[in-house]
Each structure stands twice: as C-alpha cells, then as structure tokens.
Amino acid sequence: MTDAAIPAASLRQAVEARLKKRHAQEMRFRLYGRMAIVVALSFLALLIGRIVHQGYTTFVDYQISVPVTLDASRIDAADPVGANYDLMVAQSVLAKLGETDDEFGGKSGKVMGLMSNDLGFQLLKMVREDPSLTGRTITVTGPLKSDAALYFKGEIKRVTAEDERKLDDQQLDWLDKLKASGAVTSGFNTGFLTRSDSTEPEQAGVLGAVVGSLMMLLVTAVLAIPVGVLAATYLEEFAPKNRWTDLIEVNINNLAAVPSIVYGLLGLAVFINWLAVPRSSPLVGGLVLALMALPTVIIATRSALKAVPPSIREAALGVGASRTQTVFHHVLPLAMPGVMTGAILSLAHALGETAPLLMIGMVSFVPGVPEGFTGAATVLPVQVFIWENASERGFHERTAAAIIVLLVFMIVMNLAAILLRRRFERRW
C-alpha cells in the first residue's frame, strides 16, 4: 500500500484540514435550508401583512348626520323622484358650515363631492313612504364619499399638491370642520358586510358575493360529496382489479391535475351552450366546481377507507353481513371523519377558485343578493377580481377587505377540518 508511506502527522493534518472544510460545507448547507424556510415564511408574512394593512381601514367608516329641510316647494308631491335630494343635502351641510352657496352652485357641487348619494336615496325613500314629511326637517345619517373617507384615513394627504389630489383645500377644511363639530363620526363599517356590490365604493359591500359563494358551495357539496364518496367506496371496496378500474384510477389522478381553467371551458361548452343552464348562476358555478372537486374528494375518501383495518370488515362478514352491509354499517361510518375532513378541504379550495368562474359569466355586475340558484350571482373571489380592476382608489381598500373576508372563511373551514380530525381521528 502506498498510503502507508505518508507520514502520520501530515495525514492527520490533511484530514483535519479537510474536516474543517467539510464541516464548513455542512454549516453552509444547513444555512441554505434555514434561509429557504425563512424566505418562504417571510413571503407568507409579507402577503398576509400587506393585505391586512391595505384592507383593515375598510372596516372603519365615516358617517355624517345632517338635518335636512325637505323644502315643499322643491318636491313635487305627485312625483317625488324628480327632486334633487343630493342638492338639498349639500345645501344643508353648507348651512351647517356657515357658508352660502355661490350663484352657480359651485360650493354645493363641491359638497356633493364629499357626500355619498346614499343620503339622497334615503331621503327619497322616506318621502315616498310618508309624503307628509315634505316641509319638515329630518336628520339623515349616511356614509361620506370614499374620497372624503380616504382623507380621514390618511390616504389623501394635505401635503400633496392640490391639483394632484381629488379633494381641494376648501373641501379638506370643510371636512375638518365637520369632524370637529361632531357631524362626522367614525365607527365599525357594518355596511361593508350588509350591502352588495355597487358602482360607488362607499356603498359597495360583500353580502351579495358571500351569499353567492355559499349558494354555489351548497350546489358543489350536494353534488361532489355523495358522488365522490360513492365512487371512492366502489373503487376501494368493491371494484375488481381489472383494466377498466385501472383506467378509472389513472383518469381520476389526471383529472386532479387538470388546470382549473379547462373546467371553465368545459362548463361553457357543455353546461351553458349545450344544456342551456343560465349563465353566471350559482347552479352552473356549482356544477363546474363540483366536477373540479370530485377527484380530490375521491382521493381523500379512498385514503380514509384504506385506514380502516381489514379486521373490521372480516368481523362484519364473519357474523353474516353482506358486503354492502359491511361497508354501509361499519367501514364508511368509521371512515367518516377522514372523509369529511377531505370534503371540507376540497370545498375550501373550491371557495377560492376564480378562473373557471370567469368563463361562465360570473364577472357581471350583480347589485344585490342572488335571487335564486338560477339567477345571476357573483362570488367572493370573483368580486375581488372585479374590484381589483376598478379604477377608483376607494375600491383598492375594499378589494383587500374582501380578501380578508375570503381568508376568514377559508381559515374557518380549515380549522373545522383540523378540529374534526383531532376530535374523531382513531389510531388502530
């Protein structure tokens, strides 16, 4: 052996030098791993933090209360719709500010730029319901226009040059004055949760989208869960191992990885154009998402069924139960927690799906809660997409807030799945 010729001392030196290098390499490698995790988690923190930061201001809103005199000479009793209530509100606010309108209505026009037209609608509604109100003074409370609210939230700043912001100095002065006098109050924005989509940011809410999402998920759940569970039970418990069942298996695995937009194309071609299901309805959305969720439900159910030990089946068969009885009386009930966990997770995934719904016409503007399963509807993620495209600045914070609502729903569903698993999980 030539190695023996090397003096022991230098060998030791060489090994030690190399060992040092190898250990340094080891440290570096471990550091890369740590860094990768830190980077991934900081992306998560950045994503969530940024959205909460952009969206939390939506949950505070600024309401104004003004006493408005319903001038009898300006409201035609026969046709109350014709009167300009917005102008009446604006003039009342001007009076409160101690200003008088110029002859061209410039100041009242500027005030109208601060008040939501919801105030005018409220007045119209009141007069319609009770015409005797005409001539009296009533106090209305409603939101400020979103630009005015953005000033209070610090998004529109005085330091910005006047011609670069939406509100001029006079309007800002008025806002400060109204705030100081107590006419403008801030509070929790319940309107965001109780109203539906609107073209005005300050009047837009998520209720219609939330209801639409729930209706669509109901359709998905009713279709995908029973069909998926039965299909999985068949494949796992009954199906003979042959080419036919192999084909179904390969097929299911591939379906699970088909891009979601392809399901949208399927929905458009088959459900809408061929079967004439109404466009943008929760029904057609639910159908498409059910097809999409089906493979995941099947895969989850199969693994839950696999976890039930064969001894249970053998015992049931041993006392004379038929195979169907064994499955329905023993195996499926024992696998149920796992099945439900999988089902909830796939529904949570369906809740966040957007792309296929764009294909089936869910991007339309729906101002209200959907009328039924075949009426036009919008859903939360699509609402996010629609608002993200809106140009008004007020919609940006609402987009982030709608995302917060969506994430809350997803977290609740995921927590439910985790709790279900913890509570009912059995180790055999």
Place this chain on the structure above:
Amino acid sequence: MLTWIALTALLLFSVATYMAGRRRAVAATGGKPAQLHSLPGYYGGYAALWVGAPAALLILLFAMFGGRLEAGLLRAETPAAVAQLTAPQQNVFYDDARAIARGGAPSETIYDGALRAALDAKVAKSRQINGLIEYGSIALGTVLALAGVFVAYRRISPQFRARNKVEGWIAGLFIACSVTAILTTVGIVASLVWESWRFFQAVPIHEFLFGTEWNPQIAMRADQFAGAGAFGAVPLFVGTFLVMLIAMLVAAPIGLYSAIYLSEYAGRTTRAVVKPLLEILAGVPTVVYGFFAALTVGPLFRAFFNWIGAQLAGGSLDGLAQYLMQVQNQMALVAGAVMGIMLIPFVSSLSDDIINAVPQSLRDGSLAMGATRSETVKKVVLPAALPGIMAALLLAVSRAVGETMIVTMAAGLQAKTTLNPLDTVTTVTVQIVTLLTGDQEFDSPKTLSAFGLGLTLFLVTLALNIVALRIVQKYREQYD
C-alpha cells in the same frame, strides 16, 4: 318550481310505498318476520326504489335537457322576418323570446313590425313547449311510479331475495358514480376537440401552432373596422414558457431546500410549526396572489428598476438606463416571481414526501461511513430521490403553465415574442380568459380560438402529469 313539487311528491309516495312494502312482507309470513329471506326493511326499500328511482331519473333528465329540447323545438321553423337577421341577431332573438316566456329580462334590442309579431308568436310557442315538457315529464313520471308499484308490490313474498335485489340497485349507483369521473374527462376532451376543430377550419392548425403573430381582433359587426385577425400562438407559448421558467427559478431552489431542511435537519417542533404555515401559503386562493402581484410586487419592482435606471442614467450604460426607467408594472418577472411563491409549498410538500420515502437504512449506512449529514443528503438521499423530485418539479411546471389568475392580473395582454423578463408578456391562460369574458359570439374564430388554446393547454399539462405520475408510481414501488 313545478319540478321540485313533483319530486317532493314522488319522495313522499316512495316513503309510503316503503312502509306498505314492509308491512306486506311481514303480513305475508303471517306475523313471523323470521321466515323472510331478508330483513323487512329491504322489501320496503325494494318497492320504494322501483317507485322512486326511475320516475325521479326521468324528471331530472327532462329538467336537465328540457332547455336544450325547448331551444331546438323553438328554432324548428324560422319566420321570414327572423330569417333575414344575421346568425348572432337570431341568437339574441331566440334568447329574448325564451327570457320573456320565463318572465326574465330580455336584451335591449328593439323589435318592431314583423319582428315584434314573430317575437310574440315565439314567446307563446316557448310557453307552450315549456308547459308541454314540464307537464309531460310529470305525467310520464307518474305513470312510471305507478308501474313501479305494480312491478314491485307483486313480487313481495317471503322467499323473495329482496336484499340481493336492493344491493343490485346500490351496485348500479356505485358504478354510475365512478363513471362520472370518466364522463368528466370525455366531456372535457369532447368539448375541447369539437370547438377546436371548428376553429381549425377557420384557421389552419399549422398557422395556429407556428404563426408568430397573435392579434385576435375580428370585426364583430360588418361595419366595424378591424384587421383580419392573426392567430399565431407562438408569442403566447413563449410568454407562458418565460413566466413558468421564472416561477420555477424561484420555487425549485426554495421549495427543495426547505423540504431537505424539514425532513433531514428540523426537529419535531420546527416541523410542527413550519409545515402548517406552508400549508397556509398553499391554501391562499390564487386571486389573492394576483392582487398581491398587481398592487404590491408590480409597483415595487417597477420603482426598483426605475431607480436603478435613474442611477445609471448619463453613464456608459445610458441605453439600458433609459430602458429601465420606462419599465411598467406589468412584466413577466412580477407574474413569474409571485407564481414562484405560490409554488413553493407545492414543491416543498411533494419533495418532502419523496425524501421521506427514501429508506432510513441508506442514510444510516452513509453516516456510519463517516459522511456528514449534508454529504449524505447530496450523495445518497438526493440521488435516490432524484426521479421523484423530477416528477414533483414536472407537476409544479404543469401547475405553473395552467395557472390563470396571477398572470391575468399581473402579466399583461400584449402578445410579444420575447425572453426579456422585464417586458410585458401574455400567456395562454390570460388569452383564454380575455377571449371568453364579456360578450361573446359563438361562431367567430376569435371565441373559438380560446378552445384551441385550451386544447393545447390540456394536452401539455396532461402529458406532464402522466409522465410525472408514472415516475412517482415507479419510484414508490422501488422502495415499498
């Protein structure tokens, strides 16, 4: 509405048959149910199935295909006034007729004269056909249900093998459910191929696959001005590839390293904290990533590149500086980077599973020979796990190619053949979304081209998935 009432009535009737069948079975034994072949409930169930199942199926089929049937019958004869309209106008006409018949809101088209009369006639016809379909299906359903009573009720006797019969029905249901998965695939392939075929008749397939200009603007009306439209999809393929490449450059190293760290180094507590957090990242809807890309990452990157441009301006790299100062929010880099973030948990959890599947004995052997842990990972574990990891990366590529929302919100619409990550590009999925949202006219190549793109997308992702799943399967068998 009527359908729901009919179905409820049918359900009640089935329940009644169940009770009657059960009682009849017990009565047939003279009050000794032990003489029955099956439990009494099975006799009731058998009768109820014969009553409920065929009738319910019939009513549901009519409810599903009724709309199509009605549309077909309505168009059976076209009035002379309608025949003069163009095909899309005719579609609007018939849609309006059906909408009015249902009490819904028609389009804003104004009909007068002969058209108005034709519309009213068609509305009346539509109501008539609808009524016919609805009442007809209910009448047929009633006949079927009554026939079911007749068939099932007569068969009930103590020797009758009711349980086996009921289980036969259940087996049928099982098979029907598993066939749904096949039907979905058939539906996807059939609709994509059919619509694409119509598209390829207007635009030759080689022009679509190898053409280098994408500009699907075709005049919707005869008086509109627009170019002839170009349907060369190469810019879209290049754009998709570029975004995918950037995404993988972000996701592959971060995902792999975190998988290695989690499976080889991390302690129990680290795993217990980090894995659920990564799962959260995986559960965030893609539209949220899109929002993040469009309103946070886009402006940030733009500001960064503009700043670099401003620093370099006037120097030897002035050309580059001028370019950097004009970079826009929508660039391939933004969409790719955010998509990469989205894919990190996907790559990480798949590779984690695969690394964990490498037998411990291999690691022990390597460590016993004096290798450090990183050497074990690099020289033993990774080579053993390599095919699985390649498969995981392929699946991630397939996800990246099919991802829609991030690119729709962050990449842009201009079809350019470029590999410059700072340029705005468009992808296959973005074009599908753009072509199919808003008003569509179903016969123009513009709309149909979306199906051509969809077919390409489906085939590419399918190929990637099949290869990846094969590898994973083979690899699993190796160590099981």
